[in-house]
Amino acid sequence: MFAHKYFVFVNGSTFRGCVNQIPNLILMANRKNITIKDIARMSGVSAGTVDRVLHNRGRVSEEALRKVLAVLDQIDYKPNLIARTLGSKKNYRIAVLVPDPEQDPYWELVGKGIQQAEAEWRQYGVTVEPFFFDMFDKNSYHLAAEKANESGPDGLLIAPIFYHEALPFFDVYTKGSIPYVLFNTNIPEANPLCFIGQDLYQSGHVGAELMHIGLQGDASFAVLHIYEDMHNAIHLLEKERGFRDYFQKYNGQYAHNITSYDLSNHNEEEMSEKVLRILDDPMLKGIFASTSSGTYIAASLLEKHGKNGIRLVGYDLLEKNLGFMRAGIIDFLINQNPKRQAFLGISHLANHLLFRKATPPLSLFPLEVITPQNLESYLNSEPALVK
Amino acid sequence: MFAHKYFVFVNGSTFRGCVNQIPNLILMANRKNITIKDIARMSGVSAGTVDRVLHNRGRVSEEALRKVLAVLDQIDYKPNLIARTLGSKKNYRIAVLVPDPEQDPYWELVGKGIQQAEAEWRQYGVTVEPFFFDMFDKNSYHLAAEKANESGPDGLLIAPIFYHEALPFFDVYTKGSIPYVLFNTNIPEANPLCFIGQDLYQSGHVGAELMHIGLQGDASFAVLHIYEDMHNAIHLLEKERGFRDYFQKYNGQYAHNITSYDLSNHNEEEMSEKVLRILDDPMLKGIFASTSSGTYIAASLLEKHGKNGIRLVGYDLLEKNLGFMRAGIIDFLINQNPKRQAFLGISHLANHLLFRKATPPLSLFPLEVITPQNLESYLNSEPALVK
DNA sequence: CTTGACAATGTGTTCGCACACAAGTATTTT
DNA sequence: AAAATACTTGTGTGCGAACACATTGTCAAG
Numbered sequence: 001m002f003a004h005k006y007f008v009f010v011n012g013s014t015f016r017g018c019v020n021q022i023p024n025l026i027l028m029a030n031r032k033n034i035t036i037k038d039i040a041r042m043s044g045v046s047a048g049t050v051d052r053v054l055h056n057r058g059r060v061s062e063e064a065l066r067k068v069l070a071v072l073d074q075i076d077y078k079p080n081l082i083a084r085t086l087g088s089k090k091n092y093r094i095a096v097l098v099p100d101p102e103q104d105p106y107w108e109l110v111g112k113g114i115q116q117a118e119a120e121w122r123q124y125g126v127t128v129e130p131f132f133f134d135m136f137d138k139n140s141y142h143l144a145a146e147k148a149n150e151s152g153p154d155g156l157l158i159a160p161i162f163y164h165e166a167l168p169f170f171d172v173y174t175k176g177s178i179p180y181v182l183f184n185t186n187i188p189e190a191n192p193l194c195f196i197g198q199d200l201y202q203s204g205h206v207g208a209e210l211m212h213i214g215l216q217g218d219a220s221f222a223v224l225h226i227y228e229d230m231h232n233a234i235h236l237l238e239k240e241r242g243f244r245d246y247f248q249k250y251n252g253q254y255a256h257n258i259t260s261y262d263l264s265n266h267n268e269e270e271m272s273e274k275v276l277r278i279l280d281d282p283m284l285k286g287i288f289a290s291t292s293s294g295t296y297i298a299a300s301l302l303e304k305h306g307k308n309g310i311r312l313v314g315y316d317l318l319e320k321n322l323g324f325m326r327a328g329i330i331d332f333l334i335n336q337n338p339k340r341q342a343f344l345g346i347s348h349l350a351n352h353l354l355f356r357k358a359t360p361p362l363s364l365f366p367l368e369v370i371t372p373q374n375l376e377s378y379l380n381s382e383p384a385l386v387k
Numbered sequence: 388m389f390a391h392k393y394f395v396f397v398n399g400s401t402f403r404g405c406v407n408q409i410p411n412l413i414l415m416a417n418r419k420n421i422t423i424k425d426i427a428r429m430s431g432v433s434a435g436t437v438d439r440v441l442h443n444r445g446r447v448s449e450e451a452l453r454k455v456l457a458v459l460d461q462i463d464y465k466p467n468l469i470a471r472t473l474g475s476k477k478n479y480r481i482a483v484l485v486p487d488p489e490q491d492p493y494w495e496l497v498g499k500g501i502q503q504a505e506a507e508w509r510q511y512g513v514t515v516e517p518f519f520f521d522m523f524d525k526n527s528y529h530l531a532a533e534k535a536n537e538s539g540p541d542g543l544l545i546a547p548i549f550y551h552e553a554l555p556f557f558d559v560y561t562k563g564s565i566p567y568v569l570f571n572t573n574i575p576e577a578n579p580l581c582f583i584g585q586d587l588y589q590s591g592h593v594g595a596e597l598m599h600i601g602l603q604g605d606a607s608f609a610v611l612h613i614y615e616d617m618h619n620a621i622h623l624l625e626k627e628r629g630f631r632d633y634f635q636k637y638n639g640q641y642a643h644n645i646t647s648y649d650l651s652n653h654n655e656e657e658m659s660e661k662v663l664r665i666l667d668d669p670m671l672k673g674i675f676a677s678t679s680s681g682t683y684i685a686a687s688l689l690e691k692h693g694k695n696g697i698r699l700v701g702y703d704l705l706e707k708n709l710g711f712m713r714a715g716i717i718d719f720l721i722n723q724n725p726k727r728q729a730f731l732g733i734s735h736l737a738n739h740l741l742f743r744k745a746t747p748p749l750s751l752f753p754l755e756v757i758t759p760q761n762l763e764s765y766l767n768s769e770p771a772l773v774k
Numbered sequence: 775c776t777t778g779a780c781a782a783t784g785t786g787t788t789c790g791c792a793c794a795c796a797a798g799t800a801t802t803t804t
Numbered sequence: 805a806a807a808a809t810a811c812t813t814g815t816g817t818g819c820g821a822a823c824a825c826a827t828t829g830t831c832a833a834g
Contacts, residue, residue: 033512035790046814051792061812078510083790086469086819123468125420202764209760214601246760366768367761373596373633374754377589381753422820433784438822446781470820473789 034077043071054079081355085124092126092353094346095153097144099135099161105318106292106338107135110159110184113342120343121350128346129153141165155349156180157342160187179352181345181359184338185235194348196341196363200235203334204242206367210313210332211243211286212250219285220257222278226294227264236290243288257283263294275301284310292316292336299324317370317378325372335368335378421464430458441466468742472511479513479740481733482540484531486522486548492705493679493725494522497546497571500729507730508737515733516540528552542736543567544729547574566739568732568746571725572622581735583728583750587622590721591629593754597700597719598630598673599637606672607644609665613681614651623677630675644670650681662688671697679703682720686711704757704765712759722755722765 036054040047045064052058053068060068101111111130118128129151133144141162148156149172156173158180160166170190173180183196211221223243225236240260247256261278263271278284279302287302287310289295295314299321302310313332314321324330344363351357370378423441427434432451439445440455447455488498498517505515516538520531528549535543536559543560545567547553557577560567570583598608610630612623627647634643648665650658665671666689674689674697676682682701686708689697700719701708711717731750738744757765 033510033790036792037790047791048793048814049812052813055792057793058813059811064812080473080512080790081510082469082473083819084792086467086473086789086821087791087793123420123465199764202760206758206760206764209758214603216601216603364764364767366755367764368753369756369758369761371593371596371756373589373593374756377586377593377751377754380751420820423822424820434821435785435823436783439783442822444823445783448782451782467820470789471822473791473819474821474823 033080034075035080039068039071039075039077042075043067085354090125092154092350093151094126094128094155094157094349094353095148095151096128096130096342096346097141097148097156097158097160098130098132098342099159100132103135104293105320106316109316109318109338110342113339114157114346116339117343117346117350121346124350124354126346126350126354135161138162138165145169153178154353155193157345157349158182158192159184160190161185163187166190179349181348183341183345193352194359194361194363196345196348196365198336198365198367200238201242201245203336203367204239204244205246206242206334206369207239207288207313207332208243208246210334210369211288211311212246215285216254218255218257218283220259220281220283221286221288222281222284223258223260224278224287224289224294224298225260225262225264225291226289226297227291239290263297271297272301272304276305279305279307279310286311286313289314292318292321295330295333296320296324299329303327303329317375322375322379325370325375328372331371333370333375335370337365337368341365420467421462422467426455426458426462426464429462430454472741477512477541479541479737480538481513481515481542481544481736481740482535482538483515483517483729483733484528484535484543484545484547485517485519485729486546487519490522491680492707493703496703496705496725497729500726501544501733503726504730504733504737508733511737511741513733513737513741522548525549525552532556540565541740542580544732544736545569545579546571547577548572550574553577566736568735570728570732580739581746581748581750583732583735583752585723585752585754587625588629588632590723590754591626591631592633593629593721593756594626594675594700594719595630595633597721597756598675598698599633602672603641605642605644605670607646607668607670608673608675609668609671610645610647611665611674611676611681611685612647612649612651612678613676613684614678626677650684658684659688663692666692666694666697673698673700676701679705679708679723682717683707683711686716690714690716704762709762709766712757712762715759718758720757720762722757724752724755728752 036047036050039050043050043064044067049060049064050068052060053065053072096114098110098114099107101108114128114130118126121128129148131144131148131151134140142165145165149169155178158166160182161184166187167189170180170187170192174191179193180190181194181196182190182192186195186197221243223240225233225240227233227236244258247258250256259278261274263274266274278287287298289298289312292315295312295316296318298314299312302312303324311331312324312329313334314330315334316336316338317333321330321333325333348359348363352359368378423434423437426437430437430451431454436447436451437455439447440452440459483501485497485501486494488495501515501517505513508515516535518531518535518538521527529552532552536556542565545553547569548571553574554576557567557574557579561578566580567577568581568583569577569579573582573584608630610627612620612627614620614623631645634645637643646665648661650661653661665674674685676685676699679702682699682703683705685701686699689699690711698718699711699716700721701717702721703723703725704720708717708720712720735746735750739746755765
C-alpha cells in the first residue's frame with residue numbers, strides 16, 4: 001500500500017524504508033551534531049589540536065594531523081555556527097556607499113533595504129554605516145569613499161555608479177582584505193565578494209517583449225532615456241540594445257521602427273517640446289522608458305497630452321509609478337528590486353563575516369514583470385525578505 | 388555643500404549631523420549590546436532575577452520587579468539571539484505533511500524547497516521529518532498525520548489539501564501548543580502560526596489580464612481544469628472566478644465568451660476527444676489552465692493539434708512547462724513558487740522555535756508573471772532563498 | 775527557640791567554539 | 805649534560821542566555 005511509504009531526510013539525502021525501521025532513523029535524526037570534542041575523542045587528541053587542524057592555526061605534529069584528518073574524512077563535521085559566532089563575539093561594521101536616498105526615489109528604496117537589513121542583523125552584532133554621496137557629483141563619491149575607508153569597516157556594500165572614481169578604491173579594499181559587494185552597477189575590473197544586479201541586455205528583451213505582446217500591424221517605438229545623472233549611460237544603452245535586438249530577431253510580417261531619445265538634463269520646457277515631436281508620430285505604438293524616474297516622467301507627459309493608445313513600459317515600483325499604473329497609463333513595469341538588492345548585499349556580507357558562508361559571485365535578480373493586476377500582490381509580499 | 392552630509396543609522400532610525408559629530412555616533416554604533424548582566428548591574432539585582440522578570444519565571448519581590456522594569460523601560464534590551472539559541476541547545480524537529488513529491492511535479496518542487504530548508508537549518512539544530520501522503524487518497528492523509536503526531540514534533544508544516552481529514556488535527560496541535568504553518572491551501576477554521584500562499588482570485592485576474600493584453604476583436608476563451616486529485620476543486624474555481632470577473636469588469640467594445648471544462652480523471656482518449664471539440668471553436672483565442680500539470684497537458688494537446696494562434700496561460704515552472712514555453716507553445720506562466728513556499732514555511736517555523744521571532748500571520752506570495760524572455764532570469768536566481 | 779515551609783534571590787553550570795596560556799616533549803645550542 | 809630554544813598539545817576561560825541549584829530571609833507552627 002502506498003500510504004505505508006514514508007520518507008525521512010537525513011543529512012540532506014532521502015532515506016526510505018519500511019515502517020518498522022522508523023525508530024532508529026528518528027534516532028539518527030535526533031542525534032545531536034558532532035562537536036569538536038567528539039572529534040577530539042574519536043581521534044585521540046585534545047579539542048585544541050582539532051581546532052588547530054580545522055583552522056590551520058599553530059603547528060600540529062604530522063601524526064596528530066593524520067589522525068584528525070582521518071576522522072574528519074569519515075564524518076561530515078559542520079561547526080555549530082551559533083556557537084562560533086557567540087564565541088568570537090565580534091562587532092562587525094559594514095559601510096554602505098550609495099547615493100543619497102533623498103535625491104532620487106530609486107535610491108530611496110535602496111535606503112529602505114539598507115535599513116531593513118540593518119534591523120535584521122543588528123542583533124547579530126552587525127552594524128551598518130551608510131556613507132551617502134551626491135549622485136550628481138563625482139567628486140562626492142571620492143569623498144564619501146575616503147570617509148568610509150577611514151571608518152575602518154569590516155566590509156562594504158557599494159553602488160559604484162562612477163566608474164573612474166570607484167576604480168582606484170578596489171585595490172585598497174583588496175590590499176586590506178576587506179570584503180566588498182557591488183550592486184546595481186557592475187565593474188568588470190573589480191573583484192568583489194559578489195555582484196548583485198540584473199542582466200540589463202535581457203531586461204531590454206523583456207521590455208521589448210512586453211511591448212510586442214498582442215501587437216498587430218507595423219509600429220514604431222520610442223526608447224526614452226531620462227536620467228538626471230550621466231553615469232549610467234552605458235547601462236541604459238545595454239537595455240536599449242536588448243530592446244532593439246528583440247525586434248531584430250523577430251521575423252514576422254510586420255515592420256518595427258525604433259527611435260531612441262535622450263531627454264536627460266532637459267528642463268520641463270525643452271522636454272515637452274521634444275516629447276511633442278515624438279508623440280506626433282502616428283505610428284507610435286509604445287514607449288520604453290529605460291530608467292525608473294524616466295518612467296513616471298514619460299507617464300506624466302502621456303497623461304498631459306491625453307495619449308491613450310500608447311503602451312508604456314518602464315521600471316520599478318516607485319510610488320509615482322504605482323499611481324500611473326493604477327491609472328492605466330503605465331502598462332508594464334520591470335522590477336529591478338532595488339530594496340532587495342541592497343538587503344541581499346548586506347546579508348551576503350554579514351553571512352560572510354559572521355558565518356563564513358560562501359557567497360555566490362553573481363546574484364542576478366529575476367526580471368520581474370509587474371502588471372496592473374499583479375501589482376498589489378507585489379506590494380503585499382514584503383516578507384520575501386525574511387530569512 | 389551636499390557632499391558633507393552624512394547619515395548614520397542607529398537603532399534603525401536615521402541620524403543626521405555634521406561631520407564633527409561622527410566620532411560619538413560611531414562610538415554609539417560600536418558599543419556592544421546590553422546584556423542581562425548589564426541590566427542586573429544597573430538595577431542592583433542579580434542576573435537570575437532579571438532573567439525571572441524577563442520570562443515571568445518564578446517569583447520576584449515587588450521591589451526587584453519595579454527596579455528591573457524601570458531599567459528595562461529606559462533601555463532597549465534585545466536579547467542576544469545567538470546566545471539564547473546556543474544555551475537552550477534544543478534539537479527542534481519539524482514535521483512536514485505534504486503529498487508525495489514523486490506523484491506530481493508540483494509537489495516535487497515543494498520537496499526541493501523542504502530539502503533546501505532542511506540543509507539551511509540543520510546547522511541550527513533543526514531537523515525536518517517529512518511525512519508524505521498519497522494525494523489521491525484521503526485516508527493516507529489521516530495516516531500520515533497520525534504518524535507525524537506520534538513522532539512528537541516541535542512544529543509542523545502542512546499542506547492541508549484534504550479539508551475534512553485535516554480539520555480534526557488542528558485542535559490537537561493547538562491543545563499540545565505545537566505551532567503549525569499551513570501553505571498552499573488555506574483552511575479558515577484553522578489557527579496556524581501563519582498561512583503561506585497566493586491570492587487565488589487575484590491569480591485568476593492576472594491570468595485573464597495576460598490573456599487580454601493586446602487582444603483585438605471578439606474572442607472566446609477556455610478555462611481548463613485538469614487535476615488528478617479531486618481535493619482542490621474549490622481553489623480552481625476561485626481562480627476561474629477571478630478570471631471571469633476580470634472580463635466582466637471590462638467594458639470595452641469587444642465581446643468575450645468564457646467556457647470552462649473539467650478534464651479531470653479522463654483518460655488520454657476521452658481528453659483528446661473533448662479537447663478537439665474545444666479547439667473546434669473558431670473564436671477560441673486563448674486557454675487558461677488552472678493547474679501546473681494541467682498546463683503542460685494543455686500545451687501538449689495544442690502542439691499535437693498544431694494550433695498556433697491560441698494563447699496559453701498556465702501555472703508554474705515545471706520542467707515540462709519550461710520546454711513548452713521555450714518552444715513558444717506556452718505564452719505565460721504564473722509562478723506559484725511552490726519551492727519557496729515550502730522553504731519559507733520551514734523558515735518561519737524555525738525562526739519561531741529558535742529565535743522566537745514573530746511571524747506574519749499571512750504571507751501572500753507575489754503573482755509572478757513568467758514570459759519567454761524573463762524565464763531564464765528566474766531559473767538563474769535561486770539565491771533569492773538566501774537569508 | 776527551633777524547625778519547617780516557602781518565597782526571593784544569588785551563584786554556578788551548560789551549550790560549542792575560539793583563542794590564550796601553560797605544560798609538556800623534542801631538538802638544538804653552549 | 806645542562807640550558808636554551810623550538811615545537812606540540814592539553815587545559816582553561818569567555819561569549820550571553822537559560823536554567824538548575826544553593827543560599828538567604830521571613831514567617832508561622834510546634
